[in-house]
Amino acid sequence: MSTNPTIPATMRAVVMNAPGDVSVETIDVPRVAKPGDVVLKLAAACVCGSDLWPYRGLQQVDHQYMGHEYVGTIVEKGDEVSTLEVGDFVVGSFMLSDGTCEICQAGYPSRCVNAGTFTGSQAQYMRVELADGSLVKVPGGEPDDPDKLADYLAASDVLGTGWYAAVAAQAGPGKTIAVVGDGAVGLCAVLAAKALGAEKVIAFSRHEDRAALAREFGADVVIAERGEEGAAKVKELTNGYGAHGVCEAVGTQGSMDQALASVRPGGYVGFVGVSHDQTLDGSDLFRREVHLEGGPAPVRRFLPDLIKRIQTGEIHPGKVFTKRLPLEEAAEAYKAMDERREIKVLLEV
């Protein structure tokens, strides 16, 4: 085991005590427990839209350490970690993967058969299992530029997830891609669709701040209509056919219905919004004859490419962080996102 001797004994970490009740506690710094583990000193943390499900009481929670998005520097590593060193600055996905099973090799590390676990990343330090298969080193170490750091942090989940939606929607040259959902993931799907070469990107949004960022990220059209009117608008913009691909980035029945209604026959729906009480009718799917792919994003697949695009300044996904707060103010970060005052909040650790 290699260790950086400056690791302290304790740290501050965000805990959700119960729905709506977030605080910051002092707990032990996690240490390497298995030979494939590393411990990261986090460079920044953040709150995810999916953290709002338990916050709102729509998912069970009881004194849970929070956070699954992370960038940081390795301060300790187990004996079997062979591709990374103490001192490396890394980005990782919210799903840990061995990188070697057939599922990982086929591009779905999000469903690795040996999936590992990590400690909460809304903290100063975290332990990450399966480090070799899960983490990607950023050349040049931790960036001095806080905006660049935010870009890398976004890659850990919202960018990687939006990217997956756009890939599953087959975004590319000549294609019109519609995006349902104007949260951080939806906005990153807009960015991804454009970066992948989509000819026209249509964003659904009714919030001027989010619509503005969607446009900045590459949306050619923002439509406020929803339901049948929204789908009709997409058809109007696509010679009556519907979008070639749709990214679904919410996870509700309404958003899935919107996605299915907006895509053309033979088209592609990439769904990445964590599904809550969605039901799909088989006859409807049969009749629509579309491709459907979704689930937890295989972010690790995209990280090397995303890191390059961030390094070169081609993309600036960190703009989804509309607010920065110290880790100690995590409760306010949750509140601001719950009330939709902010798109996404970065926590300075």
Added chain:
Amino acid sequence: MSTNPTIPATMRAVVMNAPGDVSVETIDVPRVAKPGDVVLKLAAACVCGSDLWPYRGLQQVDHQYMGHEYVGTIVEKGDEVSTLEVGDFVVGSFMLSDGTCEICQAGYPSRCVNAGTFTGSQAQYMRVELADGSLVKVPGGEPDDPDKLADYLAASDVLGTGWYAAVAAQAGPGKTIAVVGDGAVGLCAVLAAKALGAEKVIAFSRHEDRAALAREFGADVVIAERGEEGAAKVKELTNGYGAHGVCEAVGTQGSMDQALASVRPGGYVGFVGVSHDQTLDGSDLFRREVHLEGGPAPVRRFLPDLIKRIQTGEIHPGKVFTKRLPLEEAAEAYKAMDERREIKVLLEV
């Protein structure tokens, strides 16, 4: 308009009067009505598994002329038909398509925005709209060999549909493909998966006659288990991962559940069984993270390739016809299929 002067005034045609009640009537021979139409003298007809839904009272029916699978010779054509001639022997799909809209061009003629209609093909003659976009000429004219004729007739639906399932399941070299459903479509999916190069094809079947044909069509393994046991068997045969792709060729909740339970994460489910009362749970789909594609098969996309493979004798899909009966005995053909005494019945016209 070009016409073969031997067209008679009347013909025999199969009619479903009500569930379970099939007869043969004398009616007028259909003639060209629109400039894009042709009239075919059918070379053979057949009963489809989907014809059994109304036969069993599970779909409304009231004095309906039946049949949507066909091969035949053009005996009359409208003025705008430009790629086909009277005398051409053709195969067509059960979905008519203009071949020019963006949906057709993208490979989904089954969802052509200008989809045409036809008269029932369980008859001596039929009218087909959108002939240029829908029909494919077989070089060399009507085959003398009745087995070859049966092969072409199968291409019109069951082979084309099984092929679509295998393509949607991404059958190819190195892949293990499982097929749910041992009807004519499922059996053709087995044939298709093997013809497309799949390394291992697993067929679900509990009927020895069907299992035997599945093996003849290329199934490496036939499993009798269903439900969780069936899925466990597929996993056993795939290093614990599940099949790379699954073809769902029934259309029931049970068959869809079987397909989803048998595929690996990141894998592909091609569903072509006409969906009846199927419900898919969004969270389950999200968790499984598989690709899903299905609907009425875009048979026209595959016909040129299928015709070549039939001509060269590479594939013999006509073996799904386990019985031949004269058109006049259509009632017995339906009965034999309803009672599962025969896999598929060819009607000699």
